[in-house]
Amino acid sequence: MNDVLARVGDKWSVRVVMALAGGSRRFNELRRDIAGISQRMLTRTLRGLERDGLVSRAVTASVPPRVDYALTPLGNSLRDPVARLGNWAIANIGKIETARALFDAGSDHTKL
Amino acid sequence: MNDVLARVGDKWSVRVVMALAGGSRRFNELRRDIAGISQRMLTRTLRGLERDGLVSRAVTASVPPRVDYALTPLGNSLRDPVARLGNWAIANIGKIETARALFDAGSDHTKL
DNA sequence: CAGTATCCGTCTCGATACTG
DNA sequence: CAGTATCGAGACGGATACTG
Numbered sequence: 001m002n003d004v005l006a007r008v009g010d011k012w013s014v015r016v017v018m019a020l021a022g023g024s025r026r027f028n029e030l031r032r033d034i035a036g037i038s039q040r041m042l043t044r045t046l047r048g049l050e051r052d053g054l055v056s057r058a059v060t061a062s063v064p065p066r067v068d069y070a071l072t073p074l075g076n077s078l079r080d081p082v083a084r085l086g087n088w089a090i091a092n093i094g095k096i097e098t099a100r101a102l103f104d105a106g107s108d109h110t111k112l
Numbered sequence: 113m114n115d116v117l118a119r120v121g122d123k124w125s126v127r128v129v130m131a132l133a134g135g136s137r138r139f140n141e142l143r144r145d146i147a148g149i150s151q152r153m154l155t156r157t158l159r160g161l162e163r164d165g166l167v168s169r170a171v172t173a174s175v176p177p178r179v180d181y182a183l184t185p186l187g188n189s190l191r192d193p194v195a196r197l198g199n200w201a202i203a204n205i206g207k208i209e210t211a212r213a214l215f216d217a218g219s220d221h222t223k224l
Numbered sequence: 225c226a227g228t229a230t231c232c233g234t235c236t237c238g239a240t241a242c243t244g
Numbered sequence: 245c246a247g248t249a250t251c252g253a254g255a256c257g258g259a260t261a262c263t264g
Binding site for chain 2: 001002004005006007008009010011014050051052053054074077078080081082084085086087088089090092093095096098099100102103104
Binding site: 143175 | 248
């Protein structure tokens with residue numbers, strides 16, 4: 001279970017899954033959608049997700065080449081738990097940052 | 113938000129939060145409950161969760177020393193999303209391992 | 225367009241040993 | 245009991261260059 005959670009907890013994996021939530025995307029579309037990801041990391045993340053059966057890869061032999069990525073049913077089943085976690089993070093990021101500031105300022109963490 | 117997800121999605125953090133879901137636990141109780149965690153990783157994970165205001169740390173000065181960890185209200189609000197993620201991982205670990213085996217056996221991508 | 229290959233610094237993890 | 249200190253292997257991630 002640990003390695004499964006590691007995949008899910010990876011920041012790039014989460015962003016790729018979220019980017020594919022709306023439907024299939026091509027490589028460079030993903031690259032544009034996911035700000036800050038390098039080509040290398042996008043490739044590696046997609047391979048990892050593909051290996052785990054969460055993402056499908058469809059190659060169209062043409063010039064220029066075309067590769068479409070999409071969530072598999074398994075990948076889709078991950079959307080809900082990931083979205084809930086994401087929503088929690090968005091809702092509570094303020095509290096967490098406050099707690100961090102307090103903790104870092106002094107050992108006084110009796111609040112929160 | 114990435115750093116929040118990093119903390120929350122971290123495999124050890126998830127397991128610690130799940131272990132504390134039933135109530136407060138002492139250091140070595142957690143160590144026993146969470147199979148495979150090293151002392152160092154448990155300490156680091158607890159510090160991280162404490163810093164983020166998700167876990168409280170109560171020291172009882174005695175011999176031997178006693179330290180109780182528990183979820184804060186904020187930590188408790190995390191229980192549900194984390195449990196969903198954990199349940200997803202437990203429910204789908206079989207499918208993922210099958211997918212991995214297929215992927216690794218099939219096309220030889222040497223490495224990732 | 226969609227990758228691979230390579231280099232390289234940084235960070236993480238786990239094992240081990242020691243302590244109040 | 246509940247940590248801290250230290251160390252080395254390896255994973256991670258960015259930058260860059262090249263290719264079918």
